[in-house]
Amino acid sequence: MTLFEPVKILIEKSALDLPYAQKLLRYFSETPVQEVDEIQQTKKTLHDYFSKNVLLITDYKGDIIKRCPGTRGALCCNYYVANIINGCPFYCTYCILHDYINCGSVMICANTEKFFDELRAKTREKFLLRLGTGELADSLALEPFVHLNDELLPGLKECKNVVLELKTKSAFVDSILKYDVADKVVVGWSVNPQNIIDTDEYKSASLKQRIEAARIMVQNGYKVTFHFDPIILVPDWQEQYRAVIRMLRDSIPGEQVAWLSLGGLRFTASLRKIIQDRFKKSDILSYGEFVPCPDGKLRYFRPVRVNMYRFMLKEIMAWNRSIPVYLCMESQQVWKQVFGSLPLERSALAHVYTPYPDTDLHEE
Amino acid sequence: MNKIYSILSAEQINRADEFFRVGSSYNSDMLRRLLDEWGVIAPLIVSRHGESYRIVEGFDRFDCAVLHGITELPVIEVDTDEFSCYRFAIFNAVRQESCDIFDIAQALAVLSDYFLVPRQDIATEYLPFFGFSCRDKILDKLITIHKFDPSQKKLCRDECIETDKILLISDIDRTIRNDMIELMIELRPSINKVKQIIELIDEISGREGKPPAEVLSDPLLRSILDDEACNAGQKLNRFREALYGRRNPALSRTLELVDRKIRQLKLDNRIKLIIPPYLEGDQLRLEAEFENKEQLEEIARNLLQTAGLKSFGELLDIIKEP
Ligand code: SF4
Numbered sequence: 001m002t003l004f005e006p007v008k009i010l011i012e013k014s015a016l017d018l019p020y021a022q023k024l025l026r027y028f029s030e031t032p033v034q035e036v037d038e039i040q041q042t043k044k045t046l047h048d049y050f051s052k053n054v055l056l057i058t059d060y061k062g063d064i065i066k067r068c069p070g071t072r073g074a075l076c077c078n079y080y081v082a083n084i085i086n087g088c089p090f091y092c093t094y095c096i097l098h099d100y101i102n103c104g105s106v107m108i109c110a111n112t113e114k115f116f117d118e119l120r121a122k123t124r125e126k127f128l129l130r131l132g133t134g135e136l137a138d139s140l141a142l143e144p145f146v147h148l149n150d151e152l153l154p155g156l157k158e159c160k161n162v163v164l165e166l167k168t169k170s171a172f173v174d175s176i177l178k179y180d181v182a183d184k185v186v187v188g189w190s191v192n193p194q195n196i197i198d199t200d201e202y203k204s205a206s207l208k209q210r211i212e213a214a215r216i217m218v219q220n221g222y223k224v225t226f227h228f229d230p231i232i233l234v235p236d237w238q239e240q241y242r243a244v245i246r247m248l249r250d251s252i253p254g255e256q257v258a259w260l261s262l263g264g265l266r267f268t269a270s271l272r273k274i275i276q277d278r279f280k281k282s283d284i285l286s287y288g289e290f291v292p293c294p295d296g297k298l299r300y301f302r303p304v305r306v307n308m309y310r311f312m313l314k315e316i317m318a319w320n321r322s323i324p325v326y327l328c329m330e331s332q333q334v335w336k337q338v339f340g341s342l343p344l345e346r347s348a349l350a351h352v353y354t355p356y357p358d359t360d361l362h363e364e
Numbered sequence: 365m366n367k368i369y370s371i372l373s374a375e376q377i378n379r380a381d382e383f384f385r386v387g388s389s390y391n392s393d394m395l396r397r398l399l400d401e402w403g404v405i406a407p408l409i410v411s412r413h414g415e416s417y418r419i420v421e422g423f424d425r426f427d428c429a430v431l432h433g434i435t436e437l438p439v440i441e442v443d444t445d446e447f448s449c450y451r452f453a454i455f456n457a458v459r460q461e462s463c464d465i466f467d468i469a470q471a472l473a474v475l476s477d478y479f480l481v482p483r484q485d486i487a488t489e490y491l492p493f494f495g496f497s498c499r500d501k502i503l504d505k506l507i508t509i510h511k512f513d514p515s516q517k518k519l520c521r522d523e524c525i526e527t528d529k530i531l532l533i534s535d536i537d538r539t540i541r542n543d544m545i546e547l548m549i550e551l552r553p554s555i556n557k558v559k560q561i562i563e564l565i566d567e568i569s570g571r572e573g574k575p576p577a578e579v580l581s582d583p584l585l586r587s588i589l590d591d592e593a594c595n596a597g598q599k600l601n602r603f604r605e606a607l608y609g610r611r612n613p614a615l616s617r618t619l620e621l622v623d624r625k626i627r628q629l630k631l632d633n634r635i636k637l638i639i640p641p642y643l644e645g646d647q648l649r650l651e652a653e654f655e656n657k658e659q660l661e662e663i664a665r666n667l668l669q670t671a672g673l674k675s676f677g678e679l680l681d682i683i684k685e686p
Contacts, residue, residue, distance in 0.1 A: 278501075286569075289615045292641070301612070301618075301643075301686075302686060303618070303686040331644070337685065
């Protein structure tokens with residue numbers, strides 16, 4: 001069975017004439033198609049049994065690009081997200097999508113022109129807009145099937161002051177290399193020890209495959225990013241994560257790492273329930289001690305988290321001291337404990353944490 | 365479908381064949397009184413099976429009638445297949461609200477194993493009919509519940525353990541199911557507490573690499589359950605605390621230490637020092653109650669004194685870097 005094999009396509013009538021929608025229908029020419037008035041309405045009625053492996057093609061009316069919602073009590077890194085694809089064929093136990101997108105289907109916004117209109121309206125001279133497509137999806141997991149890069153990358157070449165991060169757990173990078181966009185695109189990998197990939201990141205690429213794909217990108221002049229997120233405190237986590245960092249060190253020159261993030265395992269109470277119910281074999285909830293945080297998510301108890309970040313930071317610095325490391329969704333207090341200072345006081349990160357000139361106050 | 369109204373002698377009916385029985389007996393006292401006054405009026409529904417008849421609906425009426433010495437009963441004989449009869453029996457049991465969760469689980473097992481109804485049809489057609497949402501997970505739970513030992517089913521029924529709780533213990537490790545049933549009978553925890561206990565046992569078991577039964581056989585937990593000086597509520601709290609402490613040793617130790625330090629401050633009892641929940645945050649808050657200037661001054665003096673205490677410094681240190 002391939003990674004993505006939709007049994008049905010639901011397409012919004014208003015999307016029928018969009019060029020990308022037409023292409024998608026060609027890519028999946030064997031799949032039965034049903035036209036619907038409004039995908040959002042239809043989505044609500046999709047039932048567990050029938051919605052898995054349904055591809056929804058929409059002419060999305062809302063904002064495609066949004067400021068990353070961040071989380072209460074955490075420092076904001078001024079990231080923007082473009083939710084062109086919602087849904088993922090991988091199956092990570094801890095994935096927040098289980099909680100957000102409950103119908104299990106994949107939705108693609110076919111109106112990519114709107115994406116570029118929004119992007120042009122948001123970029124500003126002298127400020128680099130960091131944009132990612134991996135908030136409600138894996139940026140590249142569906143690439144061999146939906147060829148989104150062919151829609152985005154040629155247009156992106158013309159856009160100024162933007163860097164698009166394609167965050168993935170796959171090794172599907174070939175389609176990027178077709179375009180000369182090393183100054184506009186960074187590819188980011190979520191990394192974890194292979195043990196954890198085996199037990200908690202089903203269907204995703206192995207650690208070796210991810211690192212090899214990163215090496216290929218670097219070889220082709222691209223910068224890459226890495227995300228140790230979520231870090232999971234399995235019994236011998238220190239040895240395991242140290243080994244991952246050493247593997248990275250052996251393949252990727254530190255100077256080519258645009259940024260690297262650290263984030264401990266965190267989940268909402270409802271996601272916790274989903275993990276307990278669906279992933280009986282996963283042990284991730286058993287390790288570490290979790291406490292509710294001001295944003296309602298459960299995280300490892302603060303001293304445990306701080307200790308974990310300090311360890312990771314030390315190992316990363318041993319790889320290369322110039323890698324900009326930041327903490328994902330962490331409070332000032334934790335930042336200070338780990339780094340001794342806040343990101344704005346750290347030169348390597350100041351440009352990231354300087355508030356982006358607000359193009360979209362009305363969004364908030 | 366052909367229906368024949370007739371009178372059958374009790375002997376023609378094979379009472380022992382309970383294939384179509386779905387659900388438990390209902391209030392037979394009342395039935396007995398009705399029979400005293402009216403005799404058997406509502407016909408039993410039966411279907412022919414070889415030389416005799418099987419009851420599709422009316423087991424309790426049959427039993428009461430026989431007890432009353434009635435030897436002939438009005439019946440409606442239905443001439444249809446087993447599956448239709450079974451579906452009728454199910455609908456009837458639901459209508460009479462005579463099904464508990466074990467009956468439902470049994471009925472679903474018959475549909476699946478005997479009538480080979482596809483899983484998806486059971487989930488979408490029958491689960492909602494029994495009042496459940498049509499989800500795979502619920503179906504799995506009900507299948508497990510059907511496999512409970514008869515003694516476990518009996519205990520749950522006799523002690524009126526609620527359906528939600530039975531669903532909860534359906535997918536716990538089999539080796540602790542008896543213990544959990546006993547615990548629910550003895551300590552009467554709410555559904556949320558049962559959930560918490562199960563989660564804690566599960567996580568301790570995963571963390572320590574010990575089977576759940578071994579976690580539950582911890583002498584400390586046993587001694588709490590055996591402590592005759594405590595009532596059920598007290599036992600339940602201590603039991604949960606003990607599990608929580610074992611699951612979260614660093615957190616429990618730190619919170620205990622913070623508590624101790626706060627007690628050492630001997631704050632005026634009109635002052636409340638509030639630490640950030642679970643030490644997520646570094647801001648402490650104060651609440652003070654006073655009615656006049658003098659009381660406020662007194663509180664201020666107490667606070668000043670507290671600020672100079674060694675334990676106050678220690679408390680701040682713990683909160684800053686637990
Ligand atoms: S790869 Fe990302 S989006 Fe996909 S299942 Fe895993 S965590 Fe979720």
